[in-house]
Amino acid sequence: xxxxxxxxxxxxxxxxxxxxxxxxxxxxIGWSKSVRYPDLEDFVLGLxxxxxxxxxRRGKYLLLGLNTGExxxxxxxxxxxxxxxxxxxxxxxxxxxxxxxxxxxxxRFIDPRKFGxxxxxxxxxxxxxxxxxxxxDRGFGPELLARALAGRGAPIKALLLEQSVIxxxxxxxxxxxxxxxxxxxxxRGSSLTPEEVAGLKDGIVRALTVAxxxxxxxxxxGWPDPPLGLATWTxxxxxxxxxxxxxxxxxxxxxxxxxxxxxPGCQML
DNA sequence: AGTACGTCCTGATCGC
DNA sequence: TGCGATCAGGACGTAC
Numbered sequence: 001x002x003x004x005x006x007x008x009x010x011x012x013x014x015x016x017x018x019x020x021x022x023x024x025x026x027x028x029i030g031w032s033k034s035v036r037y038p039d040l041e042d043f044v045l046g047l048x049x050x051x052x053x054x055x056x057r058r059g060k061y062l063l064l065g066l067n068t069g070e071x072x073x074x075x076x077x078x079x080x081x082x083x084x085x086x087x088x089x090x091x092x093x094x095x096x097x098x099x100x101x102x103x104x105x106x107x108r109f110i111d112p113r114k115f116g117x118x119x120x121x122x123x124x125x126x127x128x129x130x131x132x133x134x135x136x137d138r139g140f141g142p143e144l145l146a147r148a149l150a151g152r153g154a155p156i157k158a159l160l161l162e163q164s165v166i167x168x169x170x171x172x173x174x175x176x177x178x179x180x181x182x183x184x185x186x187x188r189g190s191s192l193t194p195e196e197v198a199g200l201k202d203g204i205v206r207a208l209t210v211a212x213x214x215x216x217x218x219x220x221x222g223w224p225d226p227p228l229g230l231a232t233w234t235x236x237x238x239x240x241x242x243x244x245x246x247x248x249x250x251x252x253x254x255x256x257x258x259x260x261x262x263x264p265g266c267q268m269l
Numbered sequence: 270a271g272t273a274c275g276t277c278c279t280g281a282t283c284g285c
Numbered sequence: 286t287g288c289g290a291t292c293a294g295g296a297c298g299t300a301c
Contacts, residue, residue, distance in 0.1 A: 078294050113278045115295065154272060171294065258294065
């Protein structure tokens with residue numbers, strides 16, 4: 001599922017295929033509920049003629065800065081992916097929307113489960129809710145993470161999934177980070193020691209960095225059409241499979257209705 | 270405010 | 286072998 005590494009991979013892909021400087025000429029929306037702002041008519045009428053000037057990311061949101069000062073915001077949801085292909089090239093399955101460009105190509109928004117969303121906003125706050133720490137920023141340190149977790153009694157796994165606490169983690173990398181830090185997912189956020197918070201910060205950064213490096217290699221190897229997703233975590237996501245670190249069978253529980261995998265041998269309560 | 274849960278979706282997988 | 290039931294989860298609305 002698209003989490004920070006997948007969205008950042010999409011951002012780098014859009015940079016590398018030369019989206020910057022291109023003008024949108026038409027928006028074809030195949031599932032109207034995907035457009036969150038403005039209404040469908042204004043979105044479709046508003047996009048043509050706009051030039052992409054910047055390609056940024058905040059958490060799991062892709063931010064395409066336009067020459068009008070507006071931003072085209074894309075969220076890939078659970079199953080979303082982005083491709084830029086010549087219009088004449090056969091489309092992959094499950095393309096829900098296409099945004100045509102002035103150079104004969106089109107941006108294809110793939111989204112089998114239709115959980116992805118698009119916004120065209122003059123003010124970013126209309127699309128992007130309050131975001132927490134950006135884990136790949138230089139300033140991301142154990143003190144900030146500790147402050148974000150202070151006074152929180154929810155399970156640490158649930159807190160890692162809250163975008164207002166830390167931006168960009170999803171179910172898979174949250175499990176991966178806790179595994180690397182050897183922290184049980186049901187530990188209360190406020191119960192972590194400073195040492196554990198520091199370890200968790202390292203686990204988060206490591207999980208994301210390793211995944212991103214793998215995506216960078218895949219883009220080079222697969223140019224111009226690299227794979228959309230890679231399995232970049234080390235936890236066996238199947239109960240009973242041996243932990244790669246200590247051999248203990250992995251355990252599966254549910255936290256906030258999310259499948260959560262951890263090793264009861266090296267992630268103690 | 271903090272916490273928890275149902276809802277939206279459909280391809281993949283499971284079980285009889 | 287086939288087909289219906291179940292599972293998967295990011296973000297948001299709602300409830301306590």
